[in-house]
Amino acid sequence: MYTFSAKVERWGVQEVVMPGKAEGNPFTDVEVKGEFVGKEERKTVYGFYDGDGNYVIRFMPSFTGKYGFRIESSAFEEPYTGTFDVIAPSEGNHGPVRVKNTYHFAYEDGTPYYPNGTTCYVWELQSDELQETTLKTLSEGYFNKMRFCVFPKHYDYNQHEPWSYPYEGTPMDSSVLTPENFMLYNGDKGGNDFDFTRFNVRHFRHVEESILKLQELGIEADLILFHxxxxxxxxxxxxxxxILYLNYVTARFAAYRNVWWSFANEWDLMPQKSVEDWEDFAKTVMERDPYDHLRNIHNCTKMYDQTRPWITHVCCQRIDLYKTTELTEEYRQAYKKPIVWDEIAYEGNIQHGWGNIGPQELMRRFWEACVHGGYAGHGETYLSDDRVLWWSHGGVLKGESQDRIRFLQKIMNETPGCGLKKAFLSWDDSVAVPEEEQHESFKDYSYYLFYYGFFRPSFRDFYYFDDDAEFEAEIIDTWNMTVEKIPGVLKGKFHLDLPGREYMAVRLRRVN
Amino acid sequence: MYTFSAKVERWGVQEVVMPGKAEGNPFTDVEVKGEFVGKEERKTVYGFYDGDGNYVIRFMPSFTGKYGFRIESSAFEEPYTGTFDVIAPSEGNHGPVRVKNTYHFAYEDGTPYYPNGTTCYVWELQSDELQETTLKTLSEGYFNKMRFCVFPKHYDYNQHEPWSYPYEGTPMDSSVLTPENFMLYNGDKGGNDFDFTRFNVRHFRHVEESILKLQELGIEADLILFHxxxxxxxxxxxxxxxILYLNYVTARFAAYRNVWWSFANEWDLMPQKSVEDWEDFAKTVMERDPYDHLRNIHNCTKMYDQTRPWITHVCCQRIDLYKTTELTEEYRQAYKKPIVWDEIAYEGNIQHGWGNIGPQELMRRFWEACVHGGYAGHGETYLSDDRVLWWSHGGVLKGESQDRIRFLQKIMNETPGCGLKKAFLSWDDSVAVPEEEQHESFKDYSYYLFYYGFFRPSFRDFYYFDDDAEFEAEIIDTWNMTVEKIPGVLKGKFHLDLPGREYMAVRLRRVN
Structure with missing residues (x-):
């Protein structure tokens, strides 16, 4: 049955469902192409086969007002056409996230977006019950981005069957797998029988539902396309x-405003794909995604050439074992893009070095990222008898960093304008000032965030300003999540007593 | 009165005191030169004017047996001559420290020396009472090296008068100094009246006594010549x-077996001295020190060219704010010398970033230095009402690192041979093996020290060895200072449960 919505909100999804011929292999034999036209935009949009003789095309309008469409395909006798109204966005719908101020992000409606992401690689491919638990955890508002995969994951702690497979066919027998032998089955060592030309529609519908559930929680879906x-x-x-897969994925997912394209988790661990392959993937996605969603490609030990113009922001794993987000400023200078550190070791206690740092060290890395003008990402890998680890499966959080990340988000949201940058004032602390402000003198900024990290000053003298500038000061304990307002207004040279503990910050706001 | 000792122990000091003419300026006008001859060595040694009409020459014999000497000077009518016996060293006298195994140190008798130093820049120029307190603290055996200055120190927390001045004359009025204004008096802003050609003998005698008191405690005196x-x-x-100063210093101090020459604290903060000056200082000391004591030159933000042949070992301050002793292996490769990190931020809570890290972080840096095949140094800067800070003044230790340094020393002393090096086996932990051992396979070493730093594995599987190698294992908590022996012998692949805390190490000793 031919259906579509008469009314759609701005940055919502118009979904047109169209019956059509389904002989042969409709995934490979049929192209569905639509034109969507409003007063302020005209978009070419590709559709996809959704099983049961139905083709679907999805469109995200970027403006309000009347829209018309015309959809053609060899599967149809006649083009499908229609008109619909685009109304104002509902509360919490700010549109897709865009790069703003070179190094930062904002939603399309201008609201700043400070990514504080987490990684649950295949949370959506766990049991229904575990997915529910994950969503309940996420509803606490710890994170506003989630990195996860379209394909299932095989690795340490990931030997069980996924919720579904992306292709028609049958997988190898997973009962032979153990925590000791799983590495022997890397790649495809036989026993699998998948048809890579026939998508499992149920799998992709489920990923879509998962993207939408994240959207309801205000969480961006940083979708990992290959791993x-x-x-x-x-x-x-x-x-x-x-390429067939990318065409299908973009046709299905691109209309969801909270989708980001993460071309790879650890591209450099996939030697079977050349740089030419990745470049071609990027070209394909850019052609097939009419909304220009954010695009990144994540490394293990070797960075992809992050200067490539199709990469909207750097999504990096730390390469040095000891120095991670403290390198943000260097990366900013090298790439002139937002820097998002999405693997800086996870809070946890498993055997692997990438998954066993403490919450204090993780939070130090988050704060260092922020005061250097970038962003960090969370993950959690605590051992448990059920071998359910947040990093891959979601579930409940056992750690201590998530509350501190939410606290940091609150502080970041209070930044004037959109984004912070490091002020090159001092060597032995990190001072951030608003990205949008540009002053000849350090003393003229409206806002200063001093972060001391593992340094533990019991006081600091503030001699940076002239005798007239007036400030309100707060002492922030980033670990204990307290903000202590210093009474009155500070002027000229002033002295602040500090507790001599790690992980303290000072915020100064100019009031005169 | 002409005096010398009939018997001296090996690596002890023969001191010859000789009356002589003292008209004019005996510090500049007179040279005193001696020849000391034993069966196995012949040394030219310079003497110095010690006030009261007395000249002194000091000699450290490196062998046992009969020695003779002949000392000449324009101050003497006739040469002074004599013979004496050199007997075996007393307990605890292992001779001067030498470089061993390229990256490490041993005393001249072959006993390994693992430096675990501290810095008290001018401990010997504080009140007699405070010096006594410092020596009492040092007698606890926390440290086996002390970095300190011949010249007094002026800086934050260092505005009072020193115990003595190195030259005859009068200093500026220190009562004008405050914690706020002291920077205005850097260098010499007037009010001083010193004669740089007339040494204050009392000052140098006092430094000598201080060197000897450290010697009694088994502590090397890493003497800072300029700062x-x-x-x-x-x-x-x-x-x-x-040069006059260096001639005087070497003549007075070189015969003490525990002396090291540290040409500068922070050479790069002394733009008034050129590289040619420093090179000339090195040449002078090498000509005037017949015992070839260890020589280093310490940096602030810019390393001296540590490949210069006169530099026996790298004594460095961390240049990167975040990554310190983890760079040891890179420095080893660059300089092919022992790497001693003598400023990696001090345990404390003062306002300066170089003096307010926590004891856990300091100890992590110590351990990272060791398992990367180098050494770290201690310092302490806790605020107190009396403004007595260990880093400059000595006194009592208020921190928590010193006990852990003594514990580390004990572990280091158990190294087979002399010194550790990093084994390039694993990325996400640091594994050290004995420097002296060279095996084709990682599995063949006699000793392995795994250090996990801020990583917190709750277990590790050890798959590195073959099925036959047998090990004894210990789990070391470097912070809580415990060594837990795993019962029995481990063989083939084995699993060790760990506490999932920071700062843990595992030691494996091959038993078969």
Whole structure:
């Protein structure tokens, strides 16, 4: 049955469902193409086969007002057409996230967006019950971005069957897998029988529902399109099969405003794909995504060339074992893009060095990222008898960093304008000032965030300003999540007593 | 009265006191030169004027047996001559420290020496009472090296008068100094009247006594010859005056076996001295020190060219704010010398970033230094009402790192051979093996020290060895200072449960 909505909100989704011929392989044999036209935009949009003889096309309007569309396909006798109204966005709908001020982000309506993401690689491919628990955890508002995969994951602690598979066919017998032998099954060592030309519609519908559930919680879906942790052969498909997959994924997901394209988790662990392959993937996604969603490609030990123009922001894993987000300023200078550190070791206690740092160290890395003008990401890997680890499966959080991340988000939201940058004033602390402000003298900013990290001053003298500038000061304990307002107004040279503990910050706001 | 000892122990000091003419300026006008001859060595040694018409020459014999000497000077009518016996060293006298195994140290008798130093810049120029307190603290055996200055120090927390001045004359009035204005008096802003050609003998005698008191405690005296923290003009002397000073210092101190020459604290903060000056200082000391004591030159933000052949070992301050002793291996490769990190921020809570890290972080840096094949140094800067800070003044220790340093010393002393090096086995932990051992396979070492730093594994599987190698294992809590022996012998692949806390280490000793 031909259906679409008469009314859609701005940055919502118009979904047109169209019956059509489904002989042969409708995933490979049929192209569905639509034109959507409003007063302020005209978009070409691709559709997809959704099973049961139905084709679907989705469109995200970026403006309010009347829209018309015309959708053609070899599967249809006649084009499908229609008109609909785009109304104002509902509360909490700020549009897709865009790069703003070179190094930062804002929603399309201008609201600053400070990413504080987490990673649950395949949370949506766990049991229904575990997915519910994950969503309940996320509803606490700790995070506003989630990195996760379209393909299932095979790795340490990831030997069980996923909720669904992306292709029609049958997987290898997972009962042979143990925590000791799983590495022997990397790639496709036989026993799998998937048809890489026939998508499992149920899998993709489920990913969509998951994207929408995150959207309801105000969480951006940083979708990982390819990754190396595989025992089914999804990482070993031909280039043609990869492109077919990208066409399908973009047709299905691009209309969701909270989607980001993360081309790879650890591209450099996939030697089977060349730089030319990745560049071609990027070209494909840019052609097929009419909304220009954010695009990134994540590394393990070797950075992709992050200067490539299709990369909207740097999504990086730390390469140095000891120095991580403190390198943000260097990366900003090198890439002139937002820097998002999405793997800086996870809070946890597993055997792997990437998954066993403490919450204090993780939070120090978050704060260092922020005061250097970038962003960090969370993950959690605490051992438990059920082998459910947030990093891959979601569930409940056992750690102590998530509350501190929410606290940091609150502080970040109070930044004037959009985004912070490091002020090159002092060597032995980090001072951030608003990105949008540019002054000849350090003393003229409206806002200063001093962060002391592992340094523990019991006082600091503030001699940076002239005798007239007046400030309100707060002492922030980033670990204990307190903000202590210093009474009165500070002027000229002033002295602040500090508790001599780690992880303290001072915020000064100019009042005169 | 002409005096010398009939019997001296090996690496002890033969001191010859000789009356002589003292007209004019005996510090500049007179040279005293001796030849000391034993069966196994012949040394030319310079003497010095010690006031009261007496000249002194000091000699450290490096062998046992009969020695003779002949000392000449324009101050003497006739040469002074004599013979004496050198007997075996007393307990605890292992001779001077030498470089061993390229990256490490041993005393001349072959006993390994693992430096765990502290810094008390001018402990010997505080009140007699405070000096006594410092020596009492040091007698606890926390440290086996002390960095300190011949010249007094002027800086934050260092505005009072020193115990003595190195030259005859009068200093500026220190009562004008405050914690706020002291920077205005850097260098020599007037009010000083010192004669840089007339040494204050009492000052140098006192430094000698201090060196000997450290020697009694088994502590090497890492003597800082020049430094920039000055209000009296000692950092601004002419090149000729500097050379006169170095001749005097070497003549007085070189015979003490525990002396090291640290040419500068923060050479790069003394732009008044050129590289040619420093090179000339090094040449002078090498000519005047017949025992070839260890030589280093310490940086602030710019390293001296540590490849210079006269530098026996790298004595460095951390240049990066975040990454310190983790760079040890890179420095080893660059300089092929022992790496001693003598400023990696001090335990404390003062306002300065170089003096307010916590004891856990300091100890982490110590351990990272060791497992990377180098060494770290201690300092302490806790605020107190009396403004007595260990870093400059000595006194009592208020921190928590010193006990852990003594614990580390005990662990280091158990190293087979002399010194550790990092094994390039694993990325996410640091594994050290004995420097002296060289094996084709990682599995063949006799000893392994795994250090996890801020990582907190709750277990590790050890798969590195073959099925036959047998090990004894210990779990070391470097913070709580416990060593837990795992019962029995471990073989093949084995699993160790760990507490999932920071600062843990595992030691494996091969038993078969």
């Amino acid at each position: 190396p942790y595989d025992r089914w052969g999804f990482s070993l498909m031909s280039h043609e099969q990869d | 920039p923290y000055d209000r009296w003009g000692f950092s601004l002397m002419s090149h000729e005056q500097d």
